[in-house]
Amino acid sequence: MKPAALWPLAIVGVLAVTVGANVAMIVAARDPNAYVVEPHYYEKAIAWDSAMAVARRSAALGWQVDASLDRWSPAGTVLVVALADSAGAPVAGAAVRVEMLNNLSPEHPVRATLREVRGGRYVATVPLPRAGLWEIRVDARRGASLFVADLRRDVAARGAR
Secondary structure (H helix, E strand, O other): OOOOOOOHHHHHHHHHHHHHHHHHHHHHHHHHOOOOOOOHHHHHHHHHHHHHHHHHHHHHHOEEEEEEEEOOOOOOEEEEEEEEEOOEEEEEEEEEEEEEEOOOOOOOOOOEEEEEEEEOEEEEEEOOOOEEEEEEEEEEEOOEEEEEEEEEEEEOOOOOO
16 A cells, blocks of 8 residues: 555544544543542532631540441441540530441432430441441530541441451
8 A cells, every 4th residue: 555545544543543532531421430529519618717617626625536337238337436535534415416428429428316325425327328438427516515527437248358
């Protein structure tokens, strides 16, 4: 084949690569699992200063929080949150709520209000749609005190080791 006859093939090749790349980008952009967006990100950005003030007041309280989750079950997973003050004494009588976000679907948060089972320990059965890594956003109020914390816990599926 003569070199002069190859330029139309080169043009067709470049166009085919361009069309293929565009189709690949469209498919990737339409994949619902291809992106993660913080729920209500705009409102949270506007309230950034007040959220940082709450975080500073929470740190000044010196409270400590820990959370544990049983193995995942379709019937619900038991969440236990333990609160202690700066001296390590249990924080009893608090109103504790959580918002839980899974890394795969943060647009569907799981919210729960926990009940106190004994001094400083709060429990709820949460309907988690899947096992995996969960961010637990804790909001604990007792009197005029507000404590917030973010934790990450991995929830194993039943039968997983």
